[in-house]
Amino acid sequence: MKRTLITVNAFFKHIILLARPHIFLGFLAKPFLFFSNVISLSRWISQQPKTGIFNDFFSLKRDYIRRYTLYQYVVDTQHLQDEAIDYLELGVCGGQSFEWWLASNRNPASAFYGFDTFEGLPENWGVFFNKGDMSAAVPQLTDTRAEFIKGLFQQTLPPFLQTHALDNGKRKILHLDADLFSSTLFSLAMLFPYLKKGDILFFDEFNVPNHEFFALKTFTDSFYIQTELIGAVNNYYQVALIVKG
Ligand SMILES: C[S@@+](CC[C@H](N)C(=O)[O-])C[C@H]1O[C@@H](n2cnc3c(N)ncnc32)[C@H](O)[C@@H]1O
Numbered sequence: 337m338k339r340t341l342i343t344v345n346a347f348f349k350h351i352i353l354l355a356r357p358h359i360f361l362g363f364l365a366k367p368f369l370f371f372s373n374v375i376s377l378s379r380w381i382s383q384q385p386k387t388g389i390f391n392d393f394f395s396l397k398r399d400y401i402r403r404y405t406l407y408q409y410v411v412d413t414q415h416l417q418d419e420a421i422d423y424l425e426l427g428v429c430g431g432q433s434f435e436w437w438l439a440s441n442r443n444p445a446s447a448f449y450g451f452d453t454f455e456g457l458p459e460n461w462g463v464f465f466n467k468g469d470m471s472a473a474v475p476q477l478t479d480t481r482a483e484f485i486k487g488l489f490q491q492t493l494p495p496f497l498q499t500h501a502l503d504n505g506k507r508k509i510l511h512l513d514a515d516l517f518s519s520t521l522f523s524l525a526m527l528f529p530y531l532k533k534g535d536i537l538f539f540d541e542f543n544v545p546n547h548e549f550f551a552l553k554t555f556t557d558s559f560y561i562q563t564e565l566i567g568a569v570n571n572y573y574q575v576a577l578i579v580k581g
Pocket residue numbers: 425426427428429430431432433434451452453454455456457458470471487488489490513514515516519540
């Protein structure tokens with residue numbers, strides 16, 4: 337019986353591929369992906385704790401400044417202020433969030449790495465932002481713990497990981513703020529070997545269904561890594577997750 341079903345399934349699959357459905361149904365690909373991700377995001381949200389952690393869901397108004405309250409909450413509850421950490425920010429732009437994190441930590445053994453093209457987004461992001469938007473000058477900082485790595489993550493992360501010993505026992509704080517699915521997934525996959533229990537992931541535009549959320553979902557589904565929400569603001573626009581293992 338099973339063998340017959342497999343044969344029938346294969347037959348229909350071959351017929352569908354022969355019919356080249358992209359020609360007459362191609363316009364459905366993007367909306368179907370979007371609705372699929374909206375449903376996954378909604379399910380994910382329904383599974384998150386609403387009490388016992390810092391979470392403002394549901395709030396009517398988005399206040400971008402509230403993300404700093406989330407950062408401070410995590411610094412306080414995870415006792416990060418004096419700990420030696422490796423902070424990696426993927427998507428720096430003008431350096432606002434990067435500078436916040438640099439100022440929040442006092443340990444001289446901490447390292448702060450900021451990755452960006454500094455020439456803007458490498459591809460369009462949704463309908464409002466185009467390739468090249470968000471370009472900014474590389475921040476000039478006096479704190480010697482800070483290092484900026486200019487270029488596409490896809491080109492800079494592999495050599496960076498060969499020259500920087502990230503398997504050093506320090507807690508990793510990854511700040512994923514590249515907005516795009518491709519950039520976020522690539523970064524998570526590259527940094528996966530260095531992630532340990534207790535490391536923290538921040539996302540800055542998490543509740544955008546086809547981008548940062550989809551990247552985390554694809555990453556956790558594919559790498560069998562477990563994370564737990566420890567804080568969220570602006571209806572999950574900004575989230576902090578801790579690696580459980
Ligand atoms: C929203 S901005 C970062 C904002 C910053 N973290 C803040 O809050 O102050 C997103 C940045 O990601 C960068 N970016 C996106 N994908 C990238 C990639 N694949 N390689 C390098 N930079 C990328 C863009 O150049 C852009 O400056």
